[in-house]
Amino acid sequence: MRRIGIDVGGTNTDAVLLDGHRVLASVKVPTTADVMTGVVGATRRVLEGDQSPRNGAATAIDAVMLGTTHFTNAVVERANLERIAVIRISLPASASLPPTVDWPADIRHAVDPMIFMVAGGHEYDGRPLVPLDRQAVVEAAHKIGEAGIRSVAINALFSPLTTECEDEAADIVRSIVPEVRITRSNTLGRIGLLERENVAMLNAALQSIGRKTVDAFGQALTEAGIDAPFYLTQNDGTVVMAEIAAQSPVYSFASGPTNSMRGAALLTGLHDAMVADVGGTTTDIGCLINGFPREANNIVEVGGVRTLFRMPDLLPIGLGGGSIVDPENDRIGPRSVGYRITQEALVFGGSTLTATDLAVATGHADIGDRSLLRNLDLALVRHLLARTVTMLEENVDRMKTSPEAVDLIAVGGGAFLIPDKLAGVARVHRVEHADVANAIGAAMAQVSGEVDQVFSGVSRDEALSEAERIANDRAREAGARPESLKTIEVDDIPIAYLPGGARRVRVRVVGDIAPQE
Amino acid sequence: MATEFAEESIDALAIGAWILGTGGGGSPYLAQLNLKRLYEQGRRCSLIQPEDLADDDLVAVVSQMGAPLVGQERLVDPATLARAVRLMEEFIGQRFAAIMTVEIGGGNALSPFLAAALLDLPVVDADSMGRAYPEAQNTSFAIGNLKMYPLSLVDCRDSEAIVSKVPSWVWMERISRKITTEVGSVASTCKAPRTGAEVKEWGILHTVTKSIRIGEAVLEARRAHTNPISAILKLEGGKELFVGKIVDVDRVATGGFLRGKARLAGLGDKQGDELVLEFQNEWLVAMHGSNPIAMSPDLICLLDTDSGEAIGTETVRYGQRVTVVALPSPEVLRTEQGLRNVGPRAFGYDFDFKSVFER
Numbered sequence: 001m002r003r004i005g006i007d008v009g010g011t012n013t014d015a016v017l018l019d020g021h022r023v024l025a026s027v028k029v030p031t032t033a034d035v036m037t038g039v040v041g042a043t044r045r046v047l048e049g050d051q052s053p054r055n056g057a058a059t060a061i062d063a064v065m066l067g068t069t070h071f072t073n074a075v076v077e078r079a080n081l082e083r084i085a086v087i088r089i090s091l092p093a094s095a096s097l098p099p100t101v102d103w104p105a106d107i108r109h110a111v112d113p114m115i116f117m118v119a120g121g122h123e124y125d126g127r128p129l130v131p132l133d134r135q136a137v138v139e140a141a142h143k144i145g146e147a148g149i150r151s152v153a154i155n156a157l158f159s160p161l162t163t164e165c166e167d168e169a170a171d172i173v174r175s176i177v178p179e180v181r182i183t184r185s186n187t188l189g190r191i192g193l194l195e196r197e198n199v200a201m202l203n204a205a206l207q208s209i210g211r212k213t214v215d216a217f218g219q220a221l222t223e224a225g226i227d228a229p230f231y232l233t234q235n236d237g238t239v240v241m242a243e244i245a246a247q248s249p250v251y252s253f254a255s256g257p258t259n260s261m262r263g264a265a266l267l268t269g270l271h272d273a274m275v276a277d278v279g280g281t282t283t284d285i286g287c288l289i290n291g292f293p294r295e296a297n298n299i300v301e302v303g304g305v306r307t308l309f310r311m312p313d314l315l316p317i318g319l320g321g322g323s324i325v326d327p328e329n330d331r332i333g334p335r336s337v338g339y340r341i342t343q344e345a346l347v348f349g350g351s352t353l354t355a356t357d358l359a360v361a362t363g364h365a366d367i368g369d370r371s372l373l374r375n376l377d378l379a380l381v382r383h384l385l386a387r388t389v390t391m392l393e394e395n396v397d398r399m400k401t402s403p404e405a406v407d408l409i410a411v412g413g414g415a416f417l418i419p420d421k422l423a424g425v426a427r428v429h430r431v432e433h434a435d436v437a438n439a440i441g442a443a444m445a446q447v448s449g450e451v452d453q454v455f456s457g458v459s460r461d462e463a464l465s466e467a468e469r470i471a472n473d474r475a476r477e478a479g480a481r482p483e484s485l486k487t488i489e490v491d492d493i494p495i496a497y498l499p500g501g502a503r504r505v506r507v508r509v510v511g512d513i514a515p516q517e
Numbered sequence: 518m519a520t521e522f523a524e525e526s527i528d529a530l531a532i533g534a535w536i537l538g539t540g541g542g543g544s545p546y547l548a549q550l551n552l553k554r555l556y557e558q559g560r561r562c563s564l565i566q567p568e569d570l571a572d573d574d575l576v577a578v579v580s581q582m583g584a585p586l587v588g589q590e591r592l593v594d595p596a597t598l599a600r601a602v603r604l605m606e607e608f609i610g611q612r613f614a615a616i617m618t619v620e621i622g623g624g625n626a627l628s629p630f631l632a633a634a635l636l637d638l639p640v641v642d643a644d645s646m647g648r649a650y651p652e653a654q655n656t657s658f659a660i661g662n663l664k665m666y667p668l669s670l671v672d673c674r675d676s677e678a679i680v681s682k683v684p685s686w687v688w689m690e691r692i693s694r695k696i697t698t699e700v701g702s703v704a705s706t707c708k709a710p711r712t713g714a715e716v717k718e719w720g721i722l723h724t725v726t727k728s729i730r731i732g733e734a735v736l737e738a739r740r741a742h743t744n745p746i747s748a749i750l751k752l753e754g755g756k757e758l759f760v761g762k763i764v765d766v767d768r769v770a771t772g773g774f775l776r777g778k779a780r781l782a783g784l785g786d787k788q789g790d791e792l793v794l795e796f797q798n799e800w801l802v803a804m805h806g807s808n809p810i811a812m813s814p815d816l817i818c819l820l821d822t823d824s825g826e827a828i829g830t831e832t833v834r835y836g837q838r839v840t841v842v843a844l845p846s847p848e849v850l851r852t853e854q855g856l857r858n859v860g861p862r863a864f865g866y867d868f869d870f871k872s873v874f875e876r
Contacts, residue, residue: 090590090591092673092674092675093590093591093592093594093673094590094591094592094594095594095596095673096551096554096592096593096594096595096596097547097550097551097554097592097594101550101554102550123701124584124586124587124590124701124702125701127701129591129674129701130674157590157591158590191586191589191590192589192590193589193590193591193592194547194592298832394838397762397836398836398837398838399836400835400836401834401835401836402765402835403764
C-alpha cells in the first residue's frame with residue numbers, strides 16, 4: 001500500500017511517501033500563507049522524489065493522511081470562527097456561571113454565541129435534577145433559526161453519565177431547524193460542566209472552517225493529481241476519514257505532536273517509551289503507552305480556553321534548534337530565531353548564538369560552517385550545553401510516572417540536541433528520517449473507533465461486548481478494514497451510586513484503513 | 518468602619534486561600550469566577566475587622582458543602598449561599614450584621630463574599646480554622662465548645678432545611694452531611710450564628726487579610742521574577758522544611774476521606790535525603806524517616822518550587838518540583854482542647870503534638 005503523509009505545521013509542511021513501511025521519499029517545505037499552495041507543492045515534490053519503479057505515479061497512491069494546525073490556529077488567532085448558539089440544560093443549578101464565563105474577551109467576541117440556559121439535566125446518581133423544559137428548547141430553536149445560526153452546542157448537567165437530555169434537546173432543535181449542525185457535549189467531553197461546554201462550543205464554532213478545510217485539502221490533492229481517499233489525523237494518534245473528521249475539528253487540535261510520537265513509535269518499533277520532539281523553538285516531551293500517546297488527565301488550555309477532553313499529555317519546553325543563547329545571563333531560550341535560523345545562527349554566517357551553534361561547536365551536529373565558530377570559548381560552550389542537558393533531564397523526569405529509567409526516542413529537526421546519555425534514561429534511540437517523523441506518523445496511522453459511555457441494567461460481559469460492538473462500528477464508519485480491527489483498550493469502572501449496576505465502559509479499537517473501493 | 522474589598526484582591530485572596538488550604542479545601546477557581554462576575558455586575562464587598570463588631574452583633578458563618586466531583590457540574594452559586602443566610606435569619610427571627618467563612622483554606626474563603634455581595638453585608642476578617650480541615654468538630658468554635666446549632670441548608674431546587682438541634686459537633690457533621698448527600702452532594706449552608714463577642718474570643722482573626730497578603734506576595738514575586746516561596750516565608754515567619762521532587766504518591770479513598778502518602782526525594786542541598794507527607798484530605802504530618810518533623814495543627818503547605826502555587830492532595834503527582842513549608846498555626850488550635858480536636862491524635866496518630874517552630 002502506497003500512502004502519503006503530510007503534516008502541516010506552523011513553520012514547515014512535511015510530506016513523506018511510503019510503500020508499506022518503506023520511506024520512498026520525504027520533503028520539508030515552508031508552510032505557505034495560504035497553506036494549500038504548500039500542500040500541493042509538498043505533494044508534488046514527494047511524488048517526484050520517488051525513485052522506485054512506479055515513481056511519480058500519482059494514481060498509484062492508495063491513501064493520503066493529513067495532519068494540520070488549521071483548527072488550533074483558528075482558535076488561537078480568533079479567525080474563521082463562526083457564530084454559534086449554545087443551549088445549556090442545567091437550571092436551576094449552575095445559573096450564576098453562564099456559558100463562555102471563563103473565555104478570554106476577544107474569543108468570546110469573535111464567536112459571539114447566542115446563549116440559552118434551560119431547566120433540566122441529571123444528578124451524579126442518574127436522577128433527573130428537574131424535568132427537561134422542552135418548551136424552552138423549542139423557543140431556543142426558533143430563535144436560532146431566526147438568527148440564521150448554523151451550528152449549535154448542547155450541554156446538559158452530568159451528560160457524560162446520562163445523555164438523555166442532550167439527545168432529546170438535539171432532536172427538538174433538529175425538528176425545528178433541520179439544517180443546523182449540532183455538537184452534543186457528551187460526545188466530546190468529560191465531567192466538568194464548564195470545560196466540557198467549552199470543548200463543545202469550540203467544536204461548534206469550527207464547523208464551517210472544518211468543512212472548508214476538508215474541501216480545500218481535497219482540491220489541493222486533486223490539483224496534485226491524486227485521486228485517493230484522504231484522512232485527517234487525530235489527537236489520539238489515529239486517523240478518521242476527512243468527511244467525518246470535519247464534524248469534530250477539536251479532535252485535530254494536537255495532531256502535530258501526536259503524529260511525531262506515532263512516527264517515533266513506528267520507526268523504532270518501541271511501544272512504551274518517552275519521545276522528545278525537538279523543533280526550532282520548543283521541544284515537546286510525551287509518553288508512549290502501547291504505541292499511542294498517553295492521554296492528558298488534566299485541563300489543557302487551547303487559545304486561553306480551558307478544556308478537558310481527549311488530548312495527549314505533552315510537556316512543551318522552550319528549547320529548540322533555534323533557541324537563543326545568552327551566555328551573560330547563563331540562559332538558553334525560550335526566545336528563538338525560529339525559521340530565520342538559516343540567516344541568523346552563527347554557523348550560517350549570522351550573528352546570533354543559538355543552541356544549534358553549541359551542538360555544532362562540540363561536534364554533536366554537522367550543520368552550516370563550523371569554521372565560523374572558531375572564536376567561541378569551548379569551555380563556555382560545554383557549560384551551556386550542559387544546561388540544555390539538565391533542562392531535558394528535568395522535564396523528561398516530570399513526564400515519568402515512576403523513577404525507573406525509560407527509553408527515549410529523539411525526533412524532530414533538532415533531535416541532535418538530545419545527548420546520548422541522560423540521567424533517568426536507559427537508552428536514547430535515534431532513527432532515520434527523524435526530521436519527518438510527524439509525516440511518517442501521519443502516513444502510517446490507523447483508524448480508530450472509541451466508545452465511552454455508561455451502561456446499566458445489563459451484566460458486565462454484556463456491557464463490554466456491546467461497547468466493543470459500538471467501537472467496531474464507529475471504526476468501520478471512520479474507514480477501517482473490519483477484519484483488521486483490534487481492541488487496544490478496555491476500561492470499565494462500576495459507578496457505585498448509580499442504580500442498576502451501572503458501569504462506565506471505555507473501549508478503543510484500531511484497524512488498518514480499508515482499501516479504496 | 519468596614520473597608521472596601523478591592524476587585525484586585527480577588528486573585529490574591531484565591532491564591533493565598535489555596536496555599537492556606539494545606540492541600541485540601543477544594544480549588545477556589547469557580548468561586549473566584551463568581552466573585553469577578555458579581556463585581557462586573559456592579560456588586561461590591563467590604564471587609565470589617567472583628568474588633569469593630571459589637572458584642573451583640575450577629576455573624577453568619579457560611580460554607581459550601583459537598584463532594585468535589587459534583588461541584589464540577591453543579592457549580593457554586595452566590596444565590597444559594599445568600600439564601601442560606603436569609604433562611605437562618607427567618608428561623609432565628611434576627612438580622613445578621615456581617616458574614617464570615619467557616620474555613621479560610623480553599624474555595625470556602627470566597628463563600629462569604631459571594632453571599633455578602635448579594636446581601637450588602639460586610640465580610641468579617643476572620644474564620645474558624647485558619648487553614649482547611651474536613652469536619653465541623655475541627656473548628657475553633659467547636660474547640661471553644663460553643664453552641665453547634667441551628668444550621669440552615671439550601672439546595673438550588675428550593676429545598677431548604679434547618680437542623681434545629683443536635684447534641685454535639687460530631688452529630689451536626691453527620692446530620693448535615695446526610696442532608697447534603699440527599700440533595701445531590703452539594704449544598705450551601707449557614708452554620709450556627711455567632712455573636713460579635715464569640716467571634717472576637719473564639720474566631721481565628723485577620724485570616725482574610727493574611728490570605729490576601731500571601732497571595733499578593735506571590736503575585737509580586739512572579740512579576741519581579743523573584744522567589745515567591747522566600748517571600749511567603751519572610752512574610753509569615755514560616756519555615757522551609759524540604760526542597761525536592763515527588764517520587765511516589767499513594768492514595769486510598771476511605772470513609773469519605775482521601776488518605777495517603779506522598780514521598781519526596783531531595784534536590785539541591787537536600788540531595789539524597791527523603792521526606793514523606795501523610796494526608797487525610799489535607800497534609801497532616803511530615804515524616805523524616807520515623808521522625809515526624811511537622812504535624813497538624815501547624816500548617817504544612819506543598820508548593821510548586823518555581824511558581825509558589827499550592828499543590829493539592831488530589832493533584833499531587835510524580836515528578837513535580839516542590840518545596841514543603843510550614844506556617845505557624847493559630848494559637849487556639851494548639852491549646853489542650855484544640856489539640857484534642859485537631860492534634861495528631863485526632864487523626865489517628867500515636868504521638869503528641871510538637872511544633873516545628875519550637876526547638
